[in-house]
Amino acid sequence: MxxxxxxxxxxxxxxxxxxxxxxxxxxxxxxxxxxxxxxxxxxxxxxxxxxxxxxxxxxxxxxxxxxxxxxxxxxxxxxxxxxxxxxxxxxxxxxxxxxxxxxxxxxxxxxxxxxxxxxxxxxxxxxxxxxxxxxxxxxxxxxxxxxxxxxxxxxxxxxxxxxxxxxxxxxxxxxxxxxxxxxxxxxxxxxxxxPESPRWLVRQKNYSEALSILNRIHGKEKGAHELETIKQSLTDTTPFSLSDLKDVKLKKPLIIGILLAVFSQITGINAIMYYAPEIFKSMGAGSGSALFQTVVIGVINVIFTFVAIKYVDRWGRKTLLLYGITGMIVCLAVVGYTFYLEKTGYIILIAILGYIASFAMSLGPLTFVVISEIFPTKARGTAMSVATFFLWLAVFAVSQTFPVFMGSLGTANTFWLYMTAAIIAWIFVWKKIPETKEKTLEEIEEEWG
The missing domain is CATH 1.20.1250.20 (MFS general substrate transporter like domains)
Known part of the structure; x- marks a missing residue:
């Protein structure tokens, strides 16, 4: 083929x-x-x-x-x-x-x-x-x-x-x-x-259909090898249950997946995306100008997602995450300092757009990349559910607390709070996130063992 x-x-x-x-x-x-x-x-x-x-x-x-x-x-x-x-x-x-x-x-x-x-x-x-x-x-x-x-x-x-x-x-x-x-x-x-996922089909012992799909993806020779590798990763045929999440082989990737999902939100992305017009109004923009600047945020978000698509398999997940989070930290510091000085103008817009760009090339797409890779095939569905549940819990927490923080802490301290969370996220990625580029899902699973 x-x-x-x-x-x-x-x-x-x-x-x-x-x-x-x-x-x-x-x-x-x-x-x-x-x-x-x-x-x-x-x-x-x-x-x-x-x-x-x-x-x-x-x-x-x-x-x-x-x-x-x-x-x-x-x-x-x-x-x-x-x-x-x-x-x-x-x-x-x-x-x-x-x-x-x-x-x-x-x-x-x-x-x-x-x-x-x-x-x-x-x-x-x-x-x-x-x-x-x-x-x-x-x-x-x-x-x-x-x-x-x-x-x-x-x-x-x-x-x-x-x-x-x-x-x-x-x-x-x-x-x-x-x-x-x-x-x-x-x-x-x-x-x-x-087609259906070939790894799910192998789990259901539908080997012929799985092989057909794998052959169409990889070619006949590599497809057969992939099938055998997947089958070996699923030699444990006991039914998977939530209690298995306590297994040592799964506990570490699960904790990493949960924390990465939470960090992707508590560094402030949804506060900016949901409340961008109000943020821009607070710095002196009119309603029409604020809505236009919100559209600009959407465009920047799309453009820099292409940066992640281009470089994630070249530089690796970990390197791109560290670069992106570094940019987020710098931009959050600038936004907070500018509000602290009670200045208005395009410096805030530029810093917010820089933050969006940094997020769009790192934590935005790569959170989903990493949590879709690090779990064993047998547990992937359930483990991703748990990690993504915490992601949505963090989304809810940020969206509910942002107006409270703005009112009680002030705008500058609110953005510095997100900056602190981003610094912790950088250290976490540096210390704990494994590099998974160019490894099959089965090779990643084997490394946890």
């Missing part, structure tokens, strides 16, 4: 799975353009506005916790289809919701889809990808997320500009949520065109 034919099946599977990332970003960020109109429509208090904006995170936690084990039972592809179906149901339900609490229920359903996609898309890509380009391919999932965020920024702006303010309050926000039906249905249809 020619290399181009091998590449075709790999990249097709990766791009389809990355549509799950696009839906993840799309559904997460749709609230940013609609919450103001909903607040007026439902006459929401500050507390209810916060709940309406963040209720999807509850679904994320549920989806993250149970999807891994479910995928171990019925397959990666089927659970991705469930994710797409949940996105579709949520888009229709939130658009047509007759009342606020019905809306909240459908947002939680959409959150479950986000939680599932955040685990299953990178897991599926990791299990399909050849070792030498696996980091690059898993990073494409993060490209899907940031592309989805950027797309919904423009979709929201387009819908908001169709008619006047009163139309947006009555109907515009519903169209914003309903627009998610289109990419959700496309995702479902595309999933019918890609």
């Amino acid at each position: 020619r290399q181009t034919e091998n590449s075709k099946i790999i990249y097709k599977a990766v791009l389809v799975a990355s549509v799950g990332g696009l839906l993840f970003g799309y559904d997460t960020a749709v609230i940013s353009g609609s919450i103001g109109f909903m607040r007026t429509y439902y006459c929401l208090s500050d507390a209810m506005t916060g709940w309406t904006a963040s209720c999807a995170l509850l679904g994320c936690l549920v989806g993250a916790m149970f999807s891994g084990k479910l995928s171990d039972r019925i397959g990666r592809k089927k659970v991705l289809m469930i994710s797409a179906l949940l996105f579709t149901i949520s888009s229709v339900g939130t658009a047509l919701a007759p009342g606020l609490w019905v809306f909240v229920v459908f947002r939680i359903i959409g959150g479950m889809g986000i939680g599932i996609a955040s685990i299953l898309s990178p897991m599926y890509i990791s299990e399909m990808a050849p070792a030498e380009i696996r980091g690059r391919l898993v990073s494409i999932f993060q490209l899907g997320i940031v592309t989805g965020i950027l797309v919904i920024y423009f979709v929201n702006a387009y819908i908001a500009g169709i008619y006047d303010e009163s139309w947006n309050v009555l109907y515009g926000w519903r169209w914003m949520f309903g627009s998610g039906v289109i990419p959700s249905v496309i995702f479902i249809l595309l999933l019918f065109t890609v």
